[in-house]
Amino acid sequence: MERNISVTENGHLLLGGMDAVSLAKQFHTPLYVLEEDKVRSAMAAYRSSMNAYYDGKGLVCYASKALCCKELCRIAAQEEIGLDVVSLGELYTAASVDFPMERVCLHGNNKSLEELSYALDQKVGYIVVDGLTELETLSRLAKEKQVTASVLLRIKPGVDAHTHDFIRTGQIDSKFGFALETGEAMEGVLTALKTENILLKGLHCHIGSQILETEPFVHAAKIMMEFIRDIRDKTGVEMQVLDLGGGFGIRYTDEDDPVPYVEYLKDVSGEIKELCHQYHLTLPSVIIEPGRSIVGEAGTTLYTIGCFKEIPNIRTYLAVDGGMGDNPRYALYGSKYDMLLANRAAEAPSKTYTVAGKCCESGDLLGENIPLPEAKVGDILAVLSTGAYNYSMASHYNRNPIPPTVMVKDGTARVIIKGESLEDLLRNDV
Numbered sequence: 001m002e003r004n005i006s007v008t009e010n011g012h013l014l015l016g017g018m019d020a021v022s023l024a025k026q027f028h029t030p031l032y033v034l035e036e037d038k039v040r041s042a043m044a045a046y047r048s049s050m051n052a053y054y055d056g057k058g059l060v061c062y063a064s065k066a067l068c069c070k071e072l073c074r075i076a077a078q079e080e081i082g083l084d085v086v087s088l089g090e091l092y093t094a095a096s097v098d099f100p101m102e103r104v105c106l107h108g109n110n111k112s113l114e115e116l117s118y119a120l121d122q123k124v125g126y127i128v129v130d131g132l133t134e135l136e137t138l139s140r141l142a143k144e145k146q147v148t149a150s151v152l153l154r155i156k157p158g159v160d161a162h163t164h165d166f167i168r169t170g171q172i173d174s175k176f177g178f179a180l181e182t183g184e185a186m187e188g189v190l191t192a193l194k195t196e197n198i199l200l201k202g203l204h205c206h207i208g209s210q211i212l213e214t215e216p217f218v219h220a221a222k223i224m225m226e227f228i229r230d231i232r233d234k235t236g237v238e239m240q241v242l243d244l245g246g247g248f249g250i251r252y253t254d255e256d257d258p259v260p261y262v263e264y265l266k267d268v269s270g271e272i273k274e275l276c277h278q279y280h281l282t283l284p285s286v287i288i289e290p291g292r293s294i295v296g297e298a299g300t301t302l303y304t305i306g307c308f309k310e311i312p313n314i315r316t317y318l319a320v321d322g323g324m325g326d327n328p329r330y331a332l333y334g335s336k337y338d339m340l341l342a343n344r345a346a347e348a349p350s351k352t353y354t355v356a357g358k359c360c361e362s363g364d365l366l367g368e369n370i371p372l373p374e375a376k377v378g379d380i381l382a383v384l385s386t387g388a389y390n391y392s393m394a395s396h397y398n399r400n401p402i403p404p405t406v407m408v409k410d411g412t413a414r415v416i417i418k419g420e421s422l423e424d425l426l427r428n429d430v
């Protein structure tokens with residue numbers, strides 16, 4: 001499967017109608033570039049298909065851990081979707097742009113008192129409770145504030161999405177949520193139903209990330225619907241909300257062939273509606289939480305190539321002016337990316353390189369066996385599909401400032417996250 005890229009007449013990569021080489025000149029490198037149309041169209045496609053498949057009872061919450069900043073929160077609000085936040089910082093960012101809090105879900109396996117208290121004050125739509133200790137704490141806080149907390153319980157459905165024949169084992173061992181197999185989940189529901197100042201609205205599950213097939217999602221939805229039926233049979237209470245999490249895969253390289261996300265929604269909603277019919281349940285409100293699939297492919301990182309090191313008969317290192325500080329994913333998980341030379345984007349590859357960063361760490365690589373044309377010092381390297389889990393995972397390792405993010409659209413560019421200055425690095429030093 002060939003990737004769709006646009007190239008100018010003089011062979012430069014085009015991003016949102018902007019020449020990537022000019023972007024690199026104007027904003028310097030390393031530079032995160034985000035294509036606004038891609039972000040908005042992913043949000044809009046999710047929103048309209050969720051509405052269609054769930055008869056207007058669907059909600060898309062963008063998982064902001066993939067890339068969180070004020071402008072992304074504003075765009076999510078404009079596209080009329082919700083947000084999934086996992087920390088005080090993400091919630092605070094959403095609040096700073098007056099994000100509609102009824103469309104926010106707060107996650108986390110060890111939420112602090114401050115986080116829970118702030119979430120109650122902000123009246124977030126759903127607090128996804130991860131365990132009984134948290135349920136007690138939340139009940140106490142809500143009582144003090146004389147409010148009722150709207151709660152989903154995080155369930156481990158026992159679907160291991162990363163083995164091909166996903167099986168219902170091995171998943172009890174996760175730090176997240178209540179296990180189904182052991183009866184812990186039912187106990188959690190029974191406890192939540194009788195806990196003061198807690199309104200149990202429904203259930204949540206999230207089965208993993210970068211999942212490329214629909215079956216694991218359908219399977220998880222089935223397990224959750226069976227559990228909703230069991231709860232109804234035992235207590236007479238029907239869960240009103242089913243949050244199925246995120247995890248839809250994207251294309252990083254040729255090896256990835258993701259199912260278009262509308263397909264996931266079609267298959268999963270088909271299963272849910274069928275089971276509602278079979279079990280005589282009312283269709284719940286369904287939430288999904290895509291992160292990577294909204295921003296991942298919209299992002300490209302630009303670097304300048306600084307030097308080469310040829311190790312005869314082994315490999316040629318090509319070093320760029322960024323690295324694990326702005327993209328730790330290869331160092332962390334061996335994640336693969338497609339790369340090209342932004343100033344020679346139409347040239348065919350003729351060599352393979354090991355792409356290294358500039359950090360004092362041998363493992364500071366962005367990729368190995370990367371096919372490129374014979375590269376030269378000063379060429380601009382573009383790493384594709386870096387919109388998710390790059391900026392949000394960036395660090396100051398080696399005291400390299402975190403690069404800026406520019407949003408491009410229709411041939412214009414605007415900074416949405418400023419790059420850090422050297423002064424910024426010293427700001428909190430005493």
Ligand SMILES: *Cc1c(COP(=O)(O)O)cnc(C)c1O
Pocket residue numbers: 063065066084107206208209210245246247248289290291292293388
């Ligand atoms: C990480 C996460 C997501 C988003 O996952 P993606 O793979 O980026 O779609 C959604 N919900 C929860 C609870 C998560 O932990």
